Amino acid sequence: MGNSKLKIFIPHFYLVWSDDLLTQKEFLTLQKFILSQAWLSVEEQKELISKLDTKSPPSRAQLNDWKSQIETVLKENNSIKSIFEMSLVLSGSDSLMKDLRTDFIKLENDLGISGVEIIGDLKIAENTLTSSYKGVTTFEIEKLTKILDGEQALIINKVKSIISRPEFAYETSTDINIYRNKVYKWCKILAKENLGNMAYPKEYGGGDNIAAYFAIMETLSYHDLSLVIKFGVQFGLWGMSVHSLGTEKHYAKYLKDIGSLKLPGCFAMTETNHGSNVKGLETTATYNHEEQTFTIHTPHQKAQKEYIGNAAVHGQMATVFAKLIIGGIDYGVNAFIVPIRDKNSHILKGITINDCGRKMGLNGVDNGTINFDQVVIPKENMLDRFASVNEKGEFESPIPSDNRRFFTMLGTLVGGRIGIPRSALAAAKSGLTIAIKYSDKRRQFGPEGGSEVPILNYRIHQRRLLPKLAKTYAIHFALQYVTSRFMARSESEMPEIEALAAGMKAYSTWNTTAVLQECREACGGKAYLWENRIDALKNDTEVYTTFEGDNTVLMQLVAKNRLSEFRKAFGQMDAKGMIQYVYENAKTVISEKNPIATRNTDEAHLQDDKFHLSAFQYREKTTLASAAKRLKKLIDSGLAPYDAFNVVQHQMIDVTQAYLERIVLEQFQIAIASIKDPNSKTVMVKLCQLYALSQIEINKGWYLEDGYMEAVKTKAIRKMVNQLCWNLRPEAVSLVEAFNIPDSCLSAPIAF
């Protein structure tokens, strides 16, 4: 450009030719603008316009020349904040030019290049805040691992060392038979190491240590999950059903062989037509007093046992749940030991077994259907702890109600609802370890001219993974609590503990599903490859939300338990009573629901664990009272209770969710209070804040509807969640390393 004043247009020319967001329309805008500028001669206008002919674009060299002129100006004038300021310097900053400010600002607006960010995009970036951010650990990883492992550290380490052996290398064959046999072989090794019988009485070769058994289940879950489920079916479901529902004669006869895996067996409860509603099972066990036998029978195809683990290949016996019939009278569901295969693996007469075939995951477990055609078993095969047939052939039970007896039987099996959420927890930890370690190294995009940035430095990526890491830590401590409550249970606490376990089973398994989904997406195509393990983790745990009780059904059950407790505590509560219940402590009400509290956005307040717990407790109580009120209103208005419960199902889920979240937060806080190592404590406090605030953020609609918080506060909480994610990002890798998952178990190449 001959006239140096014309250089005022360099930035515009450069931008219209290079920015992929500027279109044809902008060329016209710029042309018009040039023609409207009276200070330009016609010749100059022509020269300028010639540079905007899309049929004869500037050369690549010309474009690069403009670019380098711009970069030079920006380098020498660091304070430049608009295109016009840059244009001024380029054109020599003469006073005539300065008068053009208004026109040029308008042009910038019309072209959409008015933002300061446009300047940023043109600058060769030095290291920006985002690109230079990286991991720094403020705590000793081993100390945190010790805190997580707690009293079970010994057995955890033993299991880890076993599953790290070469013979536990993952099976790569897609042949279902090879895989199933490998898993079976692994189970035998574990049995030999006395891990399977850990929960059985010592007199039958066991370890008499249920707490250790749960720790084994959880630790095994860092490895192949088919192994865990096969292990759980054999030693947990099959073995514990004999132990919990049977009596001495059964223990003596079976427990040792079950614990050594000499006697592989099944837990045959679910039927095709009855999954959630197990009370409706249709298989029958008809007593024959003369023969002193029961006849087990499947009345129709859809009453067959389905999804039964160990059934398709390895199981030799099964605990079969069936309606006991004596003299034509139905005495409800009871459990019976039924042989299904002989020692040579031949299926016995009257038994038909079909393979469930390929599944979404857990293909190392041989699930099958079992059909009984008048199969006769001796009387002693009834698991008779809660009900029996006496010598006269009469039904006997200390629990007269069939319903209650059935639920008492189920209650003894609550262990499964502790083992599964703990297994799910381990899978979530594996997924997070893989995804976070990969995100710390994987680089993509970066500031203009700068190098690429680890994707974990992106706020949205932190948002995807770190609240989930916090929640997974929170669940760790909550499941420790559930386990300890279960270990120290008294009979009167059982309904509460059963509800707690059922609820936490849903909470933990849903968390795992969500965590692994996010890990899959966060790791992009790499996580789609089988070798990176997310595939197996995700598909194997997918059914965790279904088995041991469908999560949605469990959530309803827990809510019913909460309502029942609520009724016991408060009876026929009126509106006033409800309010009193919600604000049990009058002082708390006043301090929590006044405008100062509902609008309080002080950093210290937002990070205060007491504020968090109060908010969770308030939500728990309010959702419960409100569901109770609504139910009462519906039934009072004439709706059948069954229909009324249907109407409030959505609220019931809220009741349980709020209850569980209060428990989880409370237990996280209690666990933190007992941490002695100050550095571990500091990072755990931050994680706990992130858990609490990100849950409040998820529920902000509820808090705003209720008036417990106002918009200014929920917005401040969103910012605080962002900030906590940013602050925790440097610790993220160490936080997953504290899970201390064996490398051979992680195995994913992207995690190393």
Place this chain on the structure above:
Amino acid sequence: MGNSKLKIFIPHFYLVWSDDLLTQKEFLTLQKFILSQAWLSVEEQKELISKLDTKSPPSRAQLNDWKSQIETVLKENNSIKSIFEMSLVLSGSDSLMKDLRTDFIKLENDLGISGVEIIGDLKIAENTLTSSYKGVTTFEIEKLTKILDGEQALIINKVKSIISRPEFAYETSTDINIYRNKVYKWCKILAKENLGNMAYPKEYGGGDNIAAYFAIMETLSYHDLSLVIKFGVQFGLWGMSVHSLGTEKHYAKYLKDIGSLKLPGCFAMTETNHGSNVKGLETTATYNHEEQTFTIHTPHQKAQKEYIGNAAVHGQMATVFAKLIIGGIDYGVNAFIVPIRDKNSHILKGITINDCGRKMGLNGVDNGTINFDQVVIPKENMLDRFASVNEKGEFESPIPSDNRRFFTMLGTLVGGRIGIPRSALAAAKSGLTIAIKYSDKRRQFGPEGGSEVPILNYRIHQRRLLPKLAKTYAIHFALQYVTSRFMARSESEMPEIEALAAGMKAYSTWNTTAVLQECREACGGKAYLWENRIDALKNDTEVYTTFEGDNTVLMQLVAKNRLSEFRKAFGQMDAKGMIQYVYENAKTVISEKNPIATRNTDEAHLQDDKFHLSAFQYREKTTLASAAKRLKKLIDSGLAPYDAFNVVQHQMIDVTQAYLERIVLEQFQIAIASIKDPNSKTVMVKLCQLYALSQIEINKGWYLEDGYMEAVKTKAIRKMVNQLCWNLRPEAVSLVEAFNIPDSCLSAPIAF
């Protein structure tokens, strides 16, 4: 009980012995109560207390007797609403008894058996509202199918008839090689039917019909998704890259053979280190003027091409994206045709191909990595529509900016971002069809004594599936719109259309992931079995959120486009300008944000499509203006733009989400307006209301924070969503049948 007055306790006895929620504590409560009742003689107290001895429970017969007495009373006295009223009748309703009301009510409260629902649980239920509810169709399914298929009905039906043939029976082998060959064979059949070349020019044997090509992709997606992706790789990515980036000489040489599948090929863009940030690709194509050749080279292991479909087994050529180097100068990423195998499938010299191996899904597609070791290709193999090397060996391009040229090249490939969301849509439809049809038949639980109820009658189950059905219908129409915009595109609309396609790709694929997750859980264990198809649908589409652009990255890109449009429209907007933008029409502001509107819970208002669209538009504008404002503030405060964009990433997602939802709702409403059949229209209006209101419900936190709605209104919306779900439940099966998916494609036994 000798004294008939004692019968007053029958309900309590029955309940403490049978209700599984009552515990030890309640036995004690009841004992104490009995001892406190002065009207009972010591003998009577003893008799009563003897029935509460847990060591000597009542017999099962005794319990049944109590139960039948209770049932008789309830049958004869339908108005009974409390335990006490029942007790009164049982004990003979004498006046003494009536005086005990206060005491007994307190007892009921203490035992937690005070609710009316307790009575409901004791009644033998007739058919309740919930249990008698069932499917009724108010529209003709075929008419709705016609509306959905629109102009493409012919080709859709042709494809359906082809994929319903016996040779398209699903492959059941888990052997990856068998599966890959089956998929390849299927592709050949489709090529023979002239489906693959549908989008190519007629002169090269094609159908010159891009709209039909998209319809084919979508319809094929009712079948195996490996087939769709293999088909898309060959005819879409490989063929269209030649067509879009090459010139006549390439068309003449390749297109016919590509369309007939005589020449299988690949689209080799992604590298291990560069997935989302494709501008950073590292493969080089170095020009040699003397030889008139390019040398394609992989500079290091992590610059290898990865995940390339057709690479591991079948591909003979590939469109390779590489940085063009001439005389040591880097001219940015360009595309080249590179032979990788000879006709006998032998890998050519200099080429190393590795198999990506087993994946989470799409195992019928042979993805591989490709490594180039100084591979020489002739000059004519450069796809030279947008850039070329002239006779003098100089670089030439009508687009001088490397950046812009690259994005222009990518822009021509936008078709993939229409094909994939449409394929995802079909998969969501398949999942919903299976889940809804199963839920309509699957029965579980029911009122006491009544028969079991189809699970779709449960409100929570409706909540899980029906809003997702509504959203899937909404997306159907939105993708029709995207397709038609693409078909009628002008150059100046391209940035908008690209953003729209990128955004809808994310919106539709995320919907599919969520839909299939819900379908899996909603169908319980059945959906875990491979035979029921949810497995394949879910795992095959899992990577849809990643390929053709990672969804999270696309969301950011779309938001940047929105911000750029916003800046063009409003320039350096001040706070006042922002407000004006949000409330473009001043009258709307007044009517929308006054207390009458923010609290309006009239049914007609809540169902009003104008209210819905206004709410969506308001959110779209507000999130955009607010993100722009925040960005400006951050940059003004001195943050580097790159860092500022990082800080607002979370808001950027909101911007795009709100934009897409407005588009989706708007297009659903526009499509409905043109429906002529009144019955189809009526049901579509309900579905559209459900889509709109359930999205508002999801975003209620935002609306409350903003003050656009108050709590009373968001609560009313939640109720309305419940009500719409209930109202649509009878039509649900017909609504999925209108998708008209071939039975052989659905194939899931639970859907029949």
